[in-house]
Ligand SMILES: Nc1nc2c(c(=O)[nH]1)N[C@H]1C(S)=C(S)[C@@H](COP(=O)(O)OP(=O)(O)OC[C@H]3O[C@@H](n4cnc5c(N)ncnc54)[C@H](O)[C@@H]3O)O[C@H]1N2
């Protein structure tokens with residue numbers, strides 16, 4: 001058995017970042033920027049008013065000063081001309097400041113009579129202008145790689161970037177295996193259960209920015225599994241679920257070998273997730289996850305997520321860990337790294353008592369995995385412990 005770190009290194013060696021494709025800005029949210037982007041203009045492109053009021057020359061401002069209002073500037077409608085001493089231009093938020101002005105007096109601070117305004121004593125020193133290029137300047141960069149957020153999309157739009165280069169979404173084929181499985185919504189026989197892992201993993205894969213493809217459930221026969229592998233052949237990543245252990249009906253390893261899998265490893269010193277396997281079939285990486293529902297989901301967070309991030313060009317990093325205090329004592333750990341279902345709250349980390357890898361209710365109640373190193377001794381309330389957020 002190899003360690004979790006060794007398994008991850010093997011998985012990173014099996015995968016490379018995918019190529020890039022161009023997408024319109026409206027489709028770019030959540031995608032990974034593949035090439036640096038440079039602003040094509042300054043923002044604002046001119047010195048702009050930040051308020052509704054009157055544009056004047058700042059040196060003229062004093063209580064009681066009067067100005068003749070000689071024109072109007074609105075957003076999208078600059079006032080052309082030169083503003084002289086004792087003159088002002090009516091101005092609105094977003095309008096370019098006219099020549100000869102560098103200050104906006106907000107309209108609340110003047111008294112207007114016809115075309116004359118008089119400054120109140122409440123006029124202050126704040127210029128209420130946004131100099132050209134205060135937000136960004138032409139040539140300023142947004143660096144790749146980066147998962148594009150809604151804020152990034154707004155900034156890219158402002159930079160006048162209509163199309164951008166993003167990493168292609170990995171296509172991930174999911175093969176659930178087992179005679180006992182039916183799809184959600186079907187009527188199970190008395191000895192059948194519902195395929196849950198495939199749906200949970202598909203959700204995780206989509207959340208990570210990849211495209212999950214659910215294949216029909218493969219039955220516990222070589223022919224059915226072989227057909228599923230053939231259907232998955234054009235995927236970037238094949239994920240099988242179940243059939244990975246040592247039972248007579250655990251055929252995934254054998255059929256993958258028939259399909260030419262170059263196996264990188266089988267079995268990892270972790271709980272849950274021991275019967276994990278991985279390798280390459282042609283150009284496609286294959287990860288065989290254990291069938292127990294919680295095992296499959298934990299392996300999804302610990303292995304699948306870092307692999308997908310690497311394929312997206314986000315680097316080869318294990319799942320992010322944080323350290324928090326235990327809210328409750330934890331028993332000693334054994335010879336496998338243990339990813340314990342737990343809840344992180346204001347009081348700290350509470351590890352659930354029930355850790356059976358078939359309990360999806362416990363997983364759903366968890367918001368993190370508490371990571372216990374091999375042979376970690378018993379821990380007390382207040383001890384620091386590593387967690388991975390779910
Ligand atoms: N003698 C041994 N038996 C087992 C060992 C072992 O080392 N020696 N390891 C155990 C561990 S740990 C795990 S994990 C399981 C994993 O076995 P498989 O990957 O072969 O999984 P299956 O036997 O196919 O299924 C296990 C369990 O999970 C259910 N299952 C499978 N697929 C799904 C799915 N898509 N959705 C929901 N549930 C699923 C399946 O019905 C079984 O109940 O092996 C132990 N045995």
Ligand code: MOO
Nearest residue numbers: 272273274295357
């Ligand atoms: O390792 Mo199994 O994945 O413990 O349930």
